[in-house]
Amino acid sequence: MTSQINVVGAIIIKDNKILCAQRGLERDLAYLWEFPGGKVEQNESPREALERELVEELELKIIVSQNEFETTSYLYPFGCVHLTTYLCYLESDLEPVLKEHIAVRWLEADELLSLRWAPADVPSVKKIISQDSLEH
Ligand SMILES: Nc1nc2c([nH]c(=O)n2[C@H]2C[C@H](O)[C@@H](COP(=O)(O)OP(=O)(O)OP(=O)(O)O)O2)c(=O)[nH]1
Numbered sequence: 001m002t003s004q005i006n007v008v009g010a011i012i013i014k015d016n017k018i019l020c021a022q023r024g025l026e027r028d029l030a031y032l033w034e035f036p037g038g039k040v041e042q043n044e045s046p047r048e049a050l051e052r053e054l055v056e057e058l059e060l061k062i063i064v065s066q067n068e069f070e071t072t073s074y075l076y077p078f079g080c081v082h083l084t085t086y087l088c089y090l091e092s093d094l095e096p097v098l099k100e101h102i103a104v105r106w107l108e109a110d111e112l113l114s115l116r117w118a119p120a121d122v123p124s125v126k127k128i129i130s131q132d133s134l135e136h
Pocket residue numbers: 005007008009027028029033034035036037038039040081083118119120121
């Protein structure tokens with residue numbers, strides 16, 4: 001049976017731009033772009049996982065929206081990723097510090113499809129593009 005991997009991704013919005021992060025060579029889905037985040041650990045809520053991952057990966061403190069933005073499941077060769085994304089906002093104006101990613105970019109919604117996204121992220125990307133406004 002294929003294992004299910006529960007993953008959370010942060011759609012971080014600042015000045016109407018979205019933070020996009022590029023995975024490194026040593027990881028699954030090398031060089032693809034993603035929403036920063038990661039696997040939800042035992043005894044952790046998805047929102048707690050997101051807050052933890054953003055500090056670990058980019059040294060960013062974020063405010064996570066109450067509701068899920070999008071959920072998708074994608075079957076990769078290594079397992080089935082169940083990805084839940086949340087709209088998020090920065091607690092302060094700090095820039096990300098790259099601990100695991102090889103690049104980050106702040107892009108407007110209509111620029112997002114210029115990147116090669118991890119396949120599980122494509123429904124979230126398309127939903128962002130279809131929204132009139134992402135600001136809260
Ligand atoms: N973080 C993140 N992972 C994603 C996204 N889309 C997507 O398919 N994935 C996949 C890639 C990985 O197989 C898995 C998440 O693992 P990860 O390596 O980022 O998570 P982690 O930091 O908790 O992992 P680990 O290396 O500590 O085990 O989900 C996304 O938007 N963000």
